[in-house]
Amino acid sequence: MAYQDELNTSRRYLMGPGPSDVHPRVLKAMATPLIGHLDPEFVDIMDDIKAMAQRTFQTQNHLTFVVSAPGSAGMETCLVNLLEPGDEALICIHGLFGGRMADIAERCGAKVIRVEAPWGGPVDPQQVKAALEHCSPKVLAIVHAETSTGVLQPLEEISRLARESGALFLVDAVTSYCGVEVKVDEWGIDAIYSGTQKCLSAPPGLSPVSFSERAVEALEQRKTKVQSWFLDLSLVRSYWAGARRAYHHTAPVSAMFALREAYRLVLEEGLENRFARHRRNHELLKRELEALGFEFLVQPDYRLPMLNAVKIPEGLDEAALRRRLLDEYNIEVGGGLGQFAGRIWRIGLMGESSTPNHVNMLASALRAIL
């Protein structure tokens, strides 16, 4: 395909770590002719999105909004707004994305204390407790669903430790959001970010974020300017939450149309039903994969239902196999990242890709190929 030619893509089934399949209603909403980003109708749409972000994050946080860039920019938004040079940040690392948080925190000039756990398991709260005896961080950060390993990290005990130590509790919910419980208020989360292309099943490019009152106070008490103008919440919040919507940047209008529709689909299904569906299809996939000889990387109690990390059986050329799945069956599954590159697959059952049909298609294709 040369650029002179019409766009001509294959019809894929997206079962990797994101993006996931997108409902036709979301694609249709996205193709709506544009309105201006300061149009009164667009302000209403932003209000709708904010209300639905609050419901899905299970929070009353006033400062709940959407960063006009992908989940990694949501991560950076939380860190650059909460950290100033010299602040201590305790970062829990049990996969690639915890490491990314530490990298960004260091770029903020923070003193980073790393609490590391082997990839493939969760962080033990006792490790966090021990680390807190030697520091008093402003921010304690952790990934809820490690997309690089398939681990679901329990949060409540670590949240309590953060609160007792006076730290703000920052959570990466990119992959967990809208697929398993994420209870921002009940779990005492002070700052949280996600992405749109996982269990929410909107196209990639936006990052829902929520800040508690304590996080907003920390923002207001900063001594230095936020190092990023684009992500500076003292500016962004007057666009999202100000009495008069002050121009900051031009919001991605079409992507917001899509996000609004994706949220409507989530709320029509209901959060509990959606979580149950993700668990159910995970169980189905598990039975099929184990029958084929695949082993899960993660112990049962900590497995993510929407991101299934399985070890590659000995002797398989995993890259060639993934390529055959894509070329012959139009099925995308994810390879490993970092230390797991070439050693695991990451099979996503996220949002619209979490159906028995997806599981059956993949299992049948694997049976035929293997």
Add this chain to the structure above:
Amino acid sequence: MAYQDELNTSRRYLMGPGPSDVHPRVLKAMATPLIGHLDPEFVDIMDDIKAMAQRTFQTQNHLTFVVSAPGSAGMETCLVNLLEPGDEALICIHGLFGGRMADIAERCGAKVIRVEAPWGGPVDPQQVKAALEHCSPKVLAIVHAETSTGVLQPLEEISRLARESGALFLVDAVTSYCGVEVKVDEWGIDAIYSGTQKCLSAPPGLSPVSFSERAVEALEQRKTKVQSWFLDLSLVRSYWAGARRAYHHTAPVSAMFALREAYRLVLEEGLENRFARHRRNHELLKRELEALGFEFLVQPDYRLPMLNAVKIPEGLDEAALRRRLLDEYNIEVGGGLGQFAGRIWRIGLMGESSTPNHVNMLASALRAIL
């Protein structure tokens, strides 16, 4: 409209400072079911987009790519990658967006030298020459088309001054790109960024960027890490231009489908034809507006064809009038920003919104209302 309801927007005619109207082919391409951001087919799409960005920027620059966020993030990308703490940056300011560049450069820890001209006119190269006698900046930055004032800034003489002083020449082409000549190589531009929602007529949310070899060398000779992880070109470039496309962040797949189609439309029309169309419709609008008693803010030699800044006649309630245009005619025009708030209108004739029909609709509506 509550969020339970289906998306239900009015059919607007977008004649403000962006977004502009989007061609149905672009909306249709955007609604294509998604493929993965590391799919070989998506890598081809990125290559297509890069090739078309090079053609429209009129450059051979290898490091030509698209930031996964709006134009303001493109601005920040250029500044955070080229500036390190302590560097001098000479920023020309003749409107809001020059001021934004200075703000961001200061957040990079740069020592900012401001060369300011009254809003509504261009910066005089003699001012730049005088300032260069007292500093030796690493970066000399200027806005080509000031969206806040409607001024087209001549660049060639200032580019020569930058080169003689050893500075990298950074240009904001958000509003000029694909509407008037922007010759990156011929004009000696070292770093340039634009947006998609102006004369390119794609939805907002992406920022095409190009770096010259000199700019890439400066990037490679940095002593400190780029303060933004998300915008760090030492990471982003291996996703866009590396032999193996390394995962950095999840690209906004649907927005890239749309951008590819918008570029195809630009190249099918041809750059020269497109520039001529923008000039022609500007002339038509000028005659209509002057017949209605509006005066242009900017002297004829420096007027932007795609963004027409006109003074509000005495005694008109401009906000009420803009609201009537929107409510009764579905026409959006832009108000003033900063010191021009309430004093000017900014009428956009950008990309798909630059047609005689748009001019005629607006002129007829104004004749009926005034």
